[in-house]
Amino acid sequence: DAMVIQNPRYQVTQFGKPVTLSCSQTLNHNVMYWYQQKSSQAPKLLFHYYDKDFNNEADTPDNFQSRRPNTSFCFLDIRSPGLGDAAMYLCDTGQLNTEAFFGQGTRLTVV
Amino acid sequence: AQTVTQSQPEMSVQEAETVTLSCTYDTSESDYYLFWYKQPPSRQMILVIRQEAYKQQNATENRFSVNFQKAAKSFSLKISDSQLGDAAMYFCAYRSQETSYDKVIFGPGTSLSVIP
Numbered sequence: 245d246a247m248v249i250q251n252p253r254y255q256v257t258q259f260g261k262p263v264t265l266s267c268s269q270t271l272n273h274n275v276m277y278w279y280q281q282k283s284s285q286a287p288k289l290l291f292h293y294y295d296k297d298f299n300n301e302a303d304t305p306d307n308f309q310s311r312r313p314n315t316s317f318c319f320l321d322i323r324s325p326g327l328g329d330a331a332m333y334l335c336d337t338g339q340l341n342t343e344a345f346f347g348q349g350t351r352l353t354v355v
Numbered sequence: 356a357q358t359v360t361q362s363q364p365e366m367s368v369q370e371a372e373t374v375t376l377s378c379t380y381d382t383s384e385s386d387y388y389l390f391w392y393k394q395p396p397s398r399q400m401i402l403v404i405r406q407e408a409y410k411q412q413n414a415t416e417n418r419f420s421v422n423f424q425k426a427a428k429s430f431s432l433k434i435s436d437s438q439l440g441d442a443a444m445y446f447c448a449y450r451s452q453e454t455s456y457d458k459v460i461f462g463p464g465t466s467l468s469v470i471p
Contacts, residue, residue: 286461
């Protein structure tokens with residue numbers, strides 16, 4: 245059974261139209277991460293939550309926001325998507341002394 | 356800050372042969388994990404193998420094994436009896452055990468092709 249689920253798998257949005265990506269986990273892990281991965285590149289960390297504490301990476305644009313209403317769910321909000329935001333978005337959960345558990349990712353297309 | 360380097364952007368291997376992917380990393384920490392992740396065209400990130408830094412014994416998972424050299428900060432992946440399904444992007448990754456949160460730091464990746 246999938247332990248980290250991302251919805252939707254594929255998302256098409258219009259330039260400038262807000263979009264929300266969802267991640268849920270059944271592992272009860274404290275930490276949830278969002279990565280952006282562009283074609284042929286390594287995933288780049290955008291931010292993470294440790295419980296309810298939000299931690300932004302220094303170079304994450306303000307256009308990207310996140311919410312974590314409870315342990316199980318975390319959302320990535322892109323306020324005004326640009327063409328450069330088209331990418332695969334990966335959600336990951338972590339707990340000390342374990343590997344990362346990745347969801348299947350959401351492929352975002354901006355038209 | 357920790358860094359992970361993969362010096363081979365692309366590799367190819369004949370089906371049924373053995374291939375080794377290289378990875379080096381830099382850290383001042385003593386407790387950490389190292390991983391190899393596989394990402395096929397579907398883009399799902401799949402854990403291949405992991406190694407705890409405190410363990411001297413090299414990890415093995417079926418056809419996949421690592422050569423972990425802690426002093427040299429080297430962590431290579433050996434794939435034996437390569438199969439067509441092994442074709443993918445492979446990422447070497449590092450995760451600290453010394454911080455209260457432990458993000459994964461990825462290398463740039465190696466694209467592996469398997470030739471029938």
